[in-house]
Amino acid sequence: MVTSDDVLLRVAGVGKSYRARERTVDALRRIDLSVRDGEFVAVVGASGCGKTTLLKIVAGLLPATTGEVVLGGRRVTEPPAELGIVFQEYGRSLFAWKTVRQNVELPLRHRSLGRAERRALVAEALDAVGLGQAADAYPWQLSGGMQQRVAIARAIAYRPRLLLMDEPFSAVDAQTRGDLEDLLARLWRRYAMTVLFVTHDIDEAVYLSQRVVVLGTGAAGLVDEIPVDLPAERDQLTTRSSPRFGELRARVYARVRHTPQPLESVTP
């Protein structure tokens, strides 16, 4: 039960349509979602269901066609101040001419912080993701997994209340992905952030989150919300092979696969 006083993020009736030639294409249809402060929510769905679009609307990067997003009591019309975001394309979101340290420091430079305080935040964030030694390297000198850690460190140093992640681990290899998932789980607990995590990987969604939201394509909207009642302490080996994990996973999978493919609404 989500009570109104501990809700950090409220998505109310959000929809997004595009005009393409003479047709209207619904990327999102009337999404209602509430996220409590400190919660970890995963969003899954088949490709094309609008997960990334929803995330960008929540981030204030895209305007919604209908509905509104309220973060911490304030309507979101442009990127809000308490937001951190990590994209899928780790290499492309870092600025190639800046060192790791400079990349992590960049969002902090425009807040009213002293130099020493800024440096401390950056150092701590890099340490937390395990890249304390690489502060003076350039992004192209690092592996894909390390670059994604830099992007995460940049988000962490910013001390956001809400952390948005758009399939952040889908472009790295499976081994690295496991490490990054566990890192994220540790950071989430350590910094008491609220996380909205978009992924197409159902196993990952169940493994990391407290609640899995299933999106259907286009007009289907939000299909289901499935609470994940796994123990708080999770690890790659035992949690993923537990029976409860298998049940939850199957349930999510069934909802994702059996959402009907809707017609695009046709408007002359």
Added chain:
Amino acid sequence: MSADSRWLGGVGLVVAAAGYEVVARAFFAPEHVPPLSAVVPEAARLLTEERFWVATGRTLLAAVAGAAIAVVAGIVAGFAIGAVPPLLRVMSSTLDFLRPVPSIVLIPVLVLVLDVAQITVLLVAVSCFWIVLFQVLYGLRDVDQVAVDTARGFRLGRLARAVHVTWPTVLPYLGTALRLIVSVALALALTGGLVMGAAGLGELIWSSQESGEFTGMYALVLLTGGIGVALDLGARLAERRLLHWHVGTRRELAR
């Protein structure tokens, strides 16, 4: 291009033309900067005159001749240098040394020994040669080693490999070279006329200026731009034809 951007483009064109007209009338004497309303009719009149087309033909001939020489020489030199990797390494500094030297420095030297038409062709050829050469070298550098190895695995000889693997890789780069040399060729063919009086549009423009037919000169310049546009469009079409079947591994195609 959407209808909106085409419309905006038209607006931009009209605004630019109107702006020129206003500025020309307000700030300059009509002898020095004639307004568009005088230049355009003059240009239309020129299009009916034989001397314009003769001059255009001469300029284009010089440009095409020079470009053709450059393409052949560039391909031959490119393949010769590229085929022997050590040669490329040794020569690269010399190539870098010679390339930035503008071909026009040859004008005072050659004027003593050749006639102006020949020099114009040479100007075009020299400048375009570097462009073609470097594009060929880039193309050769781009040849997929996996494709070469596959060809060798199928026991294709050197010539067959050159025809089936190397040449198709280089072809799109030649298309790019063509697009690049078109404007250079036209510019240098005109320079030959401007500086040395070689028969053609350049000479026509300069003599208009000397004899005080300023409106005529502006009209010629306007038309020259038009010729440039036509040539550029043609070159881009040619480049696209050469590119369209090429396996889209090049960066530009991805966009």
Added chain:
Amino acid sequence: MTGVRGLRAAAAGAGLALGLPALLLTLWWVASAGSTSIFLPPLREIAAAFDDVWLSDAFRRDVVPSLWRLGAGYATAVVVGVAAGYVIGRWAAVRALTSPVLAYFRVLPAPVMIPVLLVAVGIGDATKLVVIALGALWPVLLNTADGVRSVDDVQLETAAAYRLPAWTRHRLVLRAASPRVFAGARQALGISIILMVVSEMLMSTDGLGFRVTQFQRSFAIPEMWSGVLLVGALGFALAKLFELAERRALRWHRGATGRQEEAW
């Protein structure tokens, strides 16, 4: 690369760059030593003329004005080109508005602007400067616009999501586009030199182009050759200087993409 290793590598690079040309010059010297042709005098004579003509009063009278016009014209073209190119590349509406006009001026051969400006503005330093600036503007502008337009969406979104101030975002976009900007500036340099020489040949009373033409007309052949070589050397030197500057500024790009931006 630091310290001694860096110094040695730099010296080796310079040696390689100058080695073969020096060799060619030496061959030319030897081959032409006994030349009796008036059109191709021995390199020795040309070198002597070089010393007489250019390393003297003529330096102040001709070379300096030429360099000044070149520098001022080129700098103007770069500044205006980058600024205008940024605006055009960043906003689609501006692109659509300016597209036909730009397409026309892009292919208008720069040398024809010389008689036009001669008539419009008259003979003078300003005219030559404008000729150079106008001709060099287009490659800078178009390449900048292209580079700005193709800056990665993800970078723009990241900058927006972290609420970076507008001025910072403009700077980031420009930095991301800088490889293309440098490519345009490099093309513009070559065009600037050509226009400098041609405009001086056609409408000047001083400068390198004028002096070389004067020597040619008065059949002072060794002096003429010395001028030709000087222009050639100038083109080479400026190109190398540019390359050095570009290499430093785009170190990050070479690392990220594995190779330098193409010359053309």
